[in-house]
Amino acid sequence: MRPHPSTSRHWDGTLRTRHPRRTLAIARDSPSRLLRCAQPARCRHCGNRIHWHTTTGPSPVSLHPGELPADLVPAAYRWHLASGIAYPAGDGSPWCRITHTTVCPAATAPGDLPTPLTGIRRKLALHTRHLVDTTAFTALPSPPIAPDDSACRPQRPVVQLLYTRYVAAVPVEDVPCVAQTIRRTRCTTPVLAPGTNPGRWTLMPPTPHRHGTRQLTLPATDIAVYDLTHLSYSEQLRWRTQRCPTHTTSTAAPDLALPDWEPFDPLHHHPLTVTRLPTDPRSPR
Ligand SMILES: [Zn+2]
Numbered sequence: 001m002r003p004h005p006s007t008s009r010h011w012d013g014t015l016r017t018r019h020p021r022r023t024l025a026i027a028r029d030s031p032s033r034l035l036r037c038a039q040p041a042r043c044r045h046c047g048n049r050i051h052w053h054t055t056t057g058p059s060p061v062s063l064h065p066g067e068l069p070a071d072l073v074p075a076a077y078r079w080h081l082a083s084g085i086a087y088p089a090g091d092g093s094p095w096c097r098i099t100h101t102t103v104c105p106a107a108t109a110p111g112d113l114p115t116p117l118t119g120i121r122r123k124l125a126l127h128t129r130h131l132v133d134t135t136a137f138t139a140l141p142s143p144p145i146a147p148d149d150s151a152c153r154p155q156r157p158v159v160q161l162l163y164t165r166y167v168a169a170v171p172v173e174d175v176p177c178v179a180q181t182i183r184r185t186r187c188t189t190p191v192l193a194p195g196t197n198p199g200r201w202t203l204m205p206p207t208p209h210r211h212g213t214r215q216l217t218l219p220a221t222d223i224a225v226y227d228l229t230h231l232s233y234s235e236q237l238r239w240r241t242q243r244c245p246t247h248t249t250s251t252a253a254p255d256l257a258l259p260d261w262e263p264f265d266p267l268h269h270h271p272l273t274v275t276r277l278p279t280d281p282r283s284p285r
């Protein structure tokens with residue numbers, strides 16, 4: 001009797017393995033909504049590929065993609081990853097990672113950069129030139145754009161929410177949603193979407209703890225702060241997690257990028273501050 005042809009085998013008799021299709025989902029108790037820990041992006045100053053990683057500190061770090069032999073990298077420049085978190089040291093293995101800023105051709109090279117890293121930096125510089133020549137990339141001025149008082153629109157505004165001050169990466173009207181849409185692309189709706197309550201530009205002291213133990217030698221002039229503290233807790237949380245009204249924190253949509261908030265340091269960010277109230281583009285003229 002001839003065996004019945006089985007559909008679970010290929011024409012040559014090898015087994016046809018079927019993997020059930022699964023959809024990636026974020027666990028309910030996950031501290032992060034990111035689908036992957038290394039967030040791919042391009043350096044805004046040189047156009048080369050970078051990977052953003054979370055650190056134990058408040059800010060993420062951009063690492064050069066790929067590992068390097070640890071014996072080519074001085075100990076001061078070594079980073080390693082453990083459970084998706086980036087640490088500024090080697091882990092004793094023969095491989096390590098480096099930050100992108102170490103080899104970014106748009107940044108000033110450290111004087112003691114060893115030859116192998118200088119080689120990588122030169123390679124990235126050539127790639128930047130290729131991107132510029134093919135109009136695939138337009139370099140941002142470095143250092144970041146200085147605030148333009150005449151435009152009355154701080155390029156990197158100071159924003160106060162949940163009793164903390166942050167510096168935004170872009171003007172408040174342009175802060176983008178970090179969520180992934182059902183089409184698996186990044187949402188293009190801004191956090192300050194039409195119909196939402198805006199913040200209030202307010203002049204405030206540069207540091208909320210003027211009489212604290214930390215004595216700062218700062219000018220007494222008040223700075224313009226985009227204050228969101230009059231909004232509800234859930235609205236302030238929506239701003240902090242950088243999501244549009246459709247992708248509020250209650251939705252299951254994963255994140256495609258890390259929020260861009262940088263904790264405000266009155267001394268470090270002093271050149272970015274403005275001392276008069278910007279014009280609110282959403283208020284009637
Ligand atoms: Zn760069």
Ligand SMILES: [Zn+2]
Nearest residue numbers: 177187244247
């Ligand atoms: Zn969104």
